[in-house]
Amino acid sequence: MKSPTSQTVIVAVVFALIAYAITYIVPVSAVLFAGLVFIAAFLAPLVACKTSTNSCSSGSSTNEAISDEDVRTLYVGNLPYRANETAVRELFSTHGSVHSVRLMKDKHTGKRRGFGFVEMASDDLDGAIAALNDTEFQQRTLKVREAKERPDRNEDHNED
Structure with a gap:
């Protein structure tokens, strides 16, 4: 909200x-x-x-409005299981404008799975990857790269 x-x-x-x-x-x-x-x-x-002069549709709390076209997603792997969204947001915020942070959890246990996704302004994406990939965060070496598009789950993968 x-x-x-x-x-x-x-x-x-x-x-x-x-x-x-x-x-x-x-x-x-x-x-x-x-x-x-x-x-x-x-x-x-x-x-x-x-x-207002700022765009009301953006979720950004900064003065610079971020439209949906200007946001891209990063995959962040090898995250510490104790890391939370706030800590990851703070880490990535030092390298650009963060739109959202989602850390994945196991459906059944509710425990973090050690990876997540960070939505950032497109202009800041390459700098964040260069600065944070293969760096240590809470005693773990992060793997940061641009996220790939998720394949559609409704497609039939049993084609002959």
Whole structure:
């Protein structure tokens, strides 16, 4: 879940204050006030996005917006089993803009499998690979390369 921008929070507070002022001037029930605040919660992000210069569709918390076309995925292998998403994000953030981190877990045991994927800005991908491949992280030597496209699981692999 994305955290709201400060502009979205400000717009939401202004909507809430307007709703409070309306219910103070015109005596109405608490249900109507709650309804106005509920509607304001949906309108605030829309109003903030239209007035903002940054793209609202990106998941980036930095000033530089990352569109879906500018994001590529890295495979990170030989990760320590104790490594978590935050530690991996911090490691890769020193080499560029990180969009997301996913560390794979075993379905049955829930334990980490020792590899994962990091989505980064395309411009930072080559630098991160060069800087982090074959380097030590928590006593393990990382294997970092661009991730390959996953084959479609619905295809029939038993062709003759």
